[in-house]
Amino acid sequence: xxxMTQSPSSLSAxxxxxxxxxxxxxxxxxxxxxxxxxxxxxAPRLLIYAASSVQRGVPSRFSGGGSGxxxxxxxxxxxxxxxxxxxxxxxHTTPRTFGQGTLVDIK
Amino acid sequence: xxxxxxxxxxxxxxTQTLTxxxxxxxxxxxxxxxxVSWIRQPPGKALxxxxxxxxxxxxxxxxxxxxxxxxxxxxxxDQVVLRMTNMDPADTATYYCARCLTGYGDYADYWGQGTLVTVSx
Numbered sequence: 001x002x003x004m005t006q007s008p009s010s011l012s013a014x015x016x017x018x019x020x021x022x023x024x025x026x027x028x029x030x031x032x033x034x035x036x037x038x039x040x041x042x043a044p045r046l047l048i049y050a051a052s053s054v055q056r057g058v059p060s061r062f063s064g065g066g067s068g069x070x071x072x073x074x075x076x077x078x079x080x081x082x083x084x085x086x087x088x089x090x091x092h093t094t095p096r097t098f099g100q101g102t103l104v105d106i107k
Numbered sequence: 108x109x110x111x112x113x114x115x116x117x118x119x120x121x122t123q124t125l126t127x128x129x130x131x132x133x134x135x136x137x138x139x140x141x142x143v144s145w146i147r148q149p150p151g152k153a154l155x156x157x158x159x160x161x162x163x164x165x166x167x168x169x170x171x172x173x174x175x176x177x178x179x180x181x182x183x184x185d186q187v188v189l190r191m192t193n194m195d196p197a198d199t200a201t202y203y204c205a206r207c208l209t210g211y212g213d214y215a216d217y218w219g220q221g222t223l224v225t226v227s228x
Contacts, residue, residue: 001170031211032211032212034212034214034215036154036215038154043203043205043218043219043220043221044146044154044203044215044218045218046214046215046216049211049212049214049216050211050212050214055216087153087154089154089156089214090212091211091212091213091214092212094159094167094168095156095167095168095169095170096144096156096159096213097156098153098154098155098156099153100153101153101154
């Protein structure tokens with residue numbers, strides 16, 4: 001199975017900050033990489049698919065990049081509603097696998 | 108409007124079989140490119156992908172749980188069922204079903220609210 005490793009596991013940031021989360025795959029996955037946001041008590045929400053395609057309805061402050069084994073999710077200007085846990089997931093190989101999550105909380 | 112809803116028992120005993128149903132609307136699982144996935148999340152832990160069924164009835168499973176899982180479409184056409192045998196307390200989790208789209212890998216764009224399943228005697 002492909003292992004997905006996110007860093008950091010958690011971070012504290014302020015409203016308006018630029019935040020970048022990294023996801024590394026244990027083998028090359030081209031751009032078969034999705035990002036999800038999850039708030040407490042809620043189901044995950046798709047933000048980014050195919051590494052850099054922004055899902056309809058997702059604010060433009062969210063962007064994704066990378067290919068091969070290294071990927072990033074960037075929030076250009078953190079908003080109060082962005083405090084949540086973020087997960088990457090590879091869709092290159094079955095079984096699909098998720099990273100362990102990155103908690104973004106308020107500094 | 109796409110919606111999904113998970114249903115099933117909230118409590119199961121160890122060694123029992125869990126049967127969860129995902130009832131969906133707003134799309135057809137007969138349409139090329141459509142799929143439904145099951146994902147779970149133990150309390151306070153990360154997401155874990157379990158299984159997926161495609162529009163063409165292809166099925167895919169989590170490697171370590173493969174012998175315990177079965178996914179299939181209900182004859183009604185608007186439900187997907189996940190069965191997990193030999194349940195253990197470590198299987199306690201919120202179970203989600205999600206619509207997914209294939210084409211370039213796949214991604215889950217609509218999710219159900221999840222159903223918490225507790226495994227305890």
